Amino acid sequence: MTEEVRTEFHQLMDEVRADLVQMGGMVAEGISAVSAALLAGDIGGADQIITADDELDLLSLEAEEKCVQLLALQQPVAVDLRTILTDLRMISEIERSGDLVTNIAKAVARLHGAELEPRVRGLIDRMREQAVKLTARAMDAYAERDAGLASVLNDMDDVLDDLHNEYIVSVFASHELGKISIQHAVQLAVVGRFYERIGDHAVNVAERVEFLVTGELPEHLGANRARARREQDEK
Amino acid sequence: MIAALVAVAAALAVALVAVFLLVRGRSSAAERLERVVHRFAGEGEAPRPGEAPLDHNSLDGWITYLESIATTAAMTANLAERDRARWQLAMNELAVGVVLVDEDGNVCASNALADEMTSARDAMALVGAGVTQLLESAREGQARSRTVRLTGPPPRVIEISAHPVSGDSHALGAVAVMADRTDGVRVDEVRRDFVANLSHELRTPVGAIALLSETLAGEDDAAVRTRLVDRIGAEADRVRHIIEDLLELSRVELEGSMRQESVPVVPLLCEVAHQYSEHARQHDVSLVSPDAAEQQPVLYADRGQLLRAVGNLVDNAIKYSDPGSEVHLSAALGSQDDRPPSEAPADADEQAWVDVVVADKGIGIPADETERVFERFYRVDKARARATGGTGLGLSIVRHVVMNHGGEVMLQTREGVGTTFTLRLPAEHDKASA
Numbered sequence: 001m002t003e004e005v006r007t008e009f010h011q012l013m014d015e016v017r018a019d020l021v022q023m024g025g026m027v028a029e030g031i032s033a034v035s036a037a038l039l040a041g042d043i044g045g046a047d048q049i050i051t052a053d054d055e056l057d058l059l060s061l062e063a064e065e066k067c068v069q070l071l072a073l074q075q076p077v078a079v080d081l082r083t084i085l086t087d088l089r090m091i092s093e094i095e096r097s098g099d100l101v102t103n104i105a106k107a108v109a110r111l112h113g114a115e116l117e118p119r120v121r122g123l124i125d126r127m128r129e130q131a132v133k134l135t136a137r138a139m140d141a142y143a144e145r146d147a148g149l150a151s152v153l154n155d156m157d158d159v160l161d162d163l164h165n166e167y168i169v170s171v172f173a174s175h176e177l178g179k180i181s182i183q184h185a186v187q188l189a190v191v192g193r194f195y196e197r198i199g200d201h202a203v204n205v206a207e208r209v210e211f212l213v214t215g216e217l218p219e220h221l222g223a224n225r226a227r228a229r230r231e232q233d234e235k
Numbered sequence: 236m237i238a239a240l241v242a243v244a245a246a247l248a249v250a251l252v253a254v255f256l257l258v259r260g261r262s263s264a265a266e267r268l269e270r271v272v273h274r275f276a277g278e279g280e281a282p283r284p285g286e287a288p289l290d291h292n293s294l295d296g297w298i299t300y301l302e303s304i305a306t307t308a309a310m311t312a313n314l315a316e317r318d319r320a321r322w323q324l325a326m327n328e329l330a331v332g333v334v335l336v337d338e339d340g341n342v343c344a345s346n347a348l349a350d351e352m353t354s355a356r357d358a359m360a361l362v363g364a365g366v367t368q369l370l371e372s373a374r375e376g377q378a379r380s381r382t383v384r385l386t387g388p389p390p391r392v393i394e395i396s397a398h399p400v401s402g403d404s405h406a407l408g409a410v411a412v413m414a415d416r417t418d419g420v421r422v423d424e425v426r427r428d429f430v431a432n433l434s435h436e437l438r439t440p441v442g443a444i445a446l447l448s449e450t451l452a453g454e455d456d457a458a459v460r461t462r463l464v465d466r467i468g469a470e471a472d473r474v475r476h477i478i479e480d481l482l483e484l485s486r487v488e489l490e491g492s493m494r495q496e497s498v499p500v501v502p503l504l505c506e507v508a509h510q511y512s513e514h515a516r517q518h519d520v521s522l523v524s525p526d527a528a529e530q531q532p533v534l535y536a537d538r539g540q541l542l543r544a545v546g547n548l549v550d551n552a553i554k555y556s557d558p559g560s561e562v563h564l565s566a567a568l569g570s571q572d573d574r575p576p577s578e579a580p581a582d583a584d585e586q587a588w589v590d591v592v593v594a595d596k597g598i599g600i601p602a603d604e605t606e607r608v609f610e611r612f613y614r615v616d617k618a619r620a621r622a623t624g625g626t627g628l629g630l631s632i633v634r635h636v637v638m639n640h641g642g643e644v645m646l647q648t649r650e651g652v653g654t655t656f657t658l659r660l661p662a663e664h665d666k667a668s669a
Contacts, residue, residue, distance in 0.1 A: 018367060025360025032358060032386035036603055118598035119651025125602050126649065136357035143356060170651075 009074050012066055016087050017143065019063040023094045024139035026056050028132050030101035031198065035128035038108050038191070039121055046108035049101065056098040060091050067091070086212040090142065090205055097135065097201045100194045107191045114184040117174045123167040127195040130160040134202035141206050147213040150206035160199040167192045272304065332413040336370050338406050352393070352413055358385045362393050366411045369397035373409035376401075382416070388602045392416045425610050432612035436477055436627060440470040473626075480628040484611070487540060487635045498538050500566040500589060501529040507545045508564060511553060519558035522549065525565055532568040532589045534660055536640050544636040545591060547629035548656050552595035554625065555654070563594045568662060587662040588642070592655060599650035609634045609644070633658070 037045035141149040175185035211217045332349030353363035380396035397411040451463045508524040552562040612627040642660035
């Protein structure tokens with residue numbers, strides 16, 4: 001590659017990175033906004049969030065196109081190739097998180113009229129806080145290429161999982177006390193699941209960052225075991 | 236710095252050529268060389284006045300001359316570096332973020348606030364993205380601005396604007412400014428809501444009184460008349476409470492804390508607990524206060540105001556607790572050592588303080604309302620608050636009392652978990668400075 005082409009190449013890679021950080025910011029803001037709409041029963045606000053997801057879709061398509069362009073025209077190798085492959089995977093992870101935000105927004109209308117108990121509201125707020133934190137830390141790990149930070153994400157996700165369990169219990173306790181209908185309870189349980197899934201996507205992002213930096217994935221351990229078993233069988 | 240190095244390197248190269256020329260004895264070339272060297276020195280074509288004219292034929296003369304150029308270049312570079320550092324430090328003092336890019340879009344200067352805002356990866360990353368986009372269109376010659384609203388909590392409103400930076404004829408780059416408008420937007424909101432809430436709070440009971448007395452005039456049944464009179468009395472009571480609280484609030488605001496004295500905190504807490512014991516019993520809430528014999532810690536404060544502030548907090552805690560739960564009152568002496576080093580204040584006066592804590596396990600306050608509950612007449616849940624008979628002024632009074640004493644109110648809350656109010660007040664030994 002000539003010097004000029006290389007610069008252009010890295011410029012485009014930097015653009016993809018900036019796009020991804022922006023997408024992460026959109027998801028973080030989306031989680032906060034949808035939680036506020038959910039707690040306030042604000043259907044209009046929820047509609048705006050559903051519309052805003054189109055922007056995220058557009059940005060993710062643009063970023064993907066840039067990646068394909070880089071792969072097709074520059075034939076990158078080594079760390080550059082790994083970066084672009086990571087970026088491609090990350091685009092879909094973040095885009096999916098955005099879809100989950102949209103799903104929560106759609107539930108706001110279905111939950112219309114439900115009187116949420118303070119305890120349930122408090123847990124929604126805590127899941128919101130933890131999901132935003134996970135998303136932001138995952139983007140930190142990505143932008144700084146920080147494999148150490150990536151491994152912390154797993155522990156943070158455990159906190160979100162615990163909150164999710166506590167939330168499900170309190171939703172159905174609230175139903176048993178006759179505070180909310182079974183339809184609303186099920187709807188709320190599904191919403192909790194969306195928060196929990198956003199955390200999982202953040203962990204996936206972090207694992208991809210670990211791969212980018214170290215070349216290792218958690219799946220490699222399992223894969224090695226499978227390979228060993230296969231060899232055993234052949235003997 | 237780079238300019239200085241280039242100048243010195245060039246001067247050295249010139250010196251070598253000079254030696255070569257001297258050996259050859261070609262003086263017309265030496266004169267041209269002298270002009271070139273002058274240009275490096277940035278001083279026109281002739282030696283400065285007072286300086287010995289350059290002796291073309293002596294190597295020593297050339298060396299001395301080049302030395303003086305090198306010294307000047309280093310000094311200039313040093314001055315430029317200090318100038319740049321001074322600008323950077325001044326920019327860091329600005330209350331807005333500033334980013335300057337060159338014509339290719341590379342960042343050539345930014346201040347600390349801008350770095351903080353544009354390096355965020357949570358929702359604030361949208362500010363960074365906005366800056367990048369606006370700078371791009373500004374580089375193409377179009378000034379633009381945008382307002383980014385973040386839900387939070389805490390909610391934030393950031394205004395970004397970008398302008399082209401052009402010289403006499405061509406573009407040199409672009410500059411973006413980002414300003415935090417959160418406080419301004421909030422103040423507007425508070426002002427708007429205050430008027431609406433005040434008129435609502437006063438109109439409702441007055442309207443009710445008018446309606447009830449009208450009904451009363453046309454009513455003959457004695458039992459109904461008694462009921463109507465009771466209702467009128469209750470509504471009049473509500474108006475009276477609001478007026479009393481409003482007067483109290485303006486008194487606290489105007490007076491400051493006038494009658495300061497040594498106040499042992501724990502006996503004061505017990506007094507409050509005693510005052511509200513009947514109220515607590517009605518709500519089936521138990522008040523837990525420390526042992527009344529405890530004399531420490533001591534505050535230097537206006538006892539009446541403090542009693543009122545803690546009373547308001549306890550009143551709220553009881554109203555918003557579930558039956559059967561507890562409200563804890565406590566006081567503790569804190570000092571600088573308890574605080575993380577990053578938060579430690581530099582001046583020694585603030586070393587010790589007293590935390591007065593009222594903690595409940597009640598319904599809590601929604602996260603996005605925590606900043607607003609101290610506003611006058613602000614209600615989180617309008618229906619419930621009016622049913623519990625508050626005036627909507629209690630926490631405003633608390634905040635003003637604490638401000639009068641040079642302290643701060645801290646609020647920790649989670650819906651369904653509970654609320655803890657902490658009044659952090661300077662400890663007694665500060666009275667000399669108070």
